[in-house]
Amino acid sequence: MSQTDPKNKTFPALPDTIKFNQDGLIPAIAQQFDTGEVLMMAWMNANSLSETLATGRACYWSRSRQAFWRKGDTSGHIQLVRECRFDCDGDTILLLVDQTGPACHEGTRTCFTRHLDQRGTVGSAQTAFPLGREK
């Protein structure tokens, strides 16, 4: 059985209200639990979601490597999961995490450091956080 098969579930079993796509994956947003900063978005299969719940450490599925991606195993920049939420359609996960160090492989706290303006021009987000209250 393929590791991307959503039926290939480890403990804990997942409710049927969680919907995986045709590749057996679901998008997972990681948000810093206390500041609200959106850190990154990655993908999970059923096994990595179960592993995340069971261990309390965010574990994703690397589509490029087709392998588990336990955040921080290489970099040390782990994500401790405070809470796991999902949406009304059951097709997106929201993890409230406590991120150690930068979430991004570029060394920034968040992966969302680029800005796209009304003309489609790319720039740097002036402040990654707190959010701009006036534009």
Added chain:
Amino acid sequence: MSQTDPKNKTFPALPDTIKFNQDGLIPAIAQQFDTGEVLMMAWMNANSLSETLATGRACYWSRSRQAFWRKGDTSGHIQLVRECRFDCDGDTILLLVDQTGPACHEGTRTCFTRHLDQRGTVGSAQTAFPLGREK
């Protein structure tokens, strides 16, 4: 040319650093700009992203209806875009929006109202926001 074809771009043109998937879509996270609450995740094609930038109102692509989905056209619950960010891989959009009323069709402010515990049991998130600081 299909409306899901990322080459079918309206004004403004998008930079090549924005990567659409094989269906010509990119996931877009909507976050309330001042509170940091993650409201929803939906999909955009190139046209809907360009439309979002040009008009300052969040416009998604409905995969179920295969049509533009200008948030709030039916419900009145529009999203005014304060800023458009994207991530290091160029494959996820983060919109900082000012949401009018509930973002969710269920009438809640956010779509992320379900909680998944360590045993895989579904519950209601005790507080949609602010984020739980202690678990």
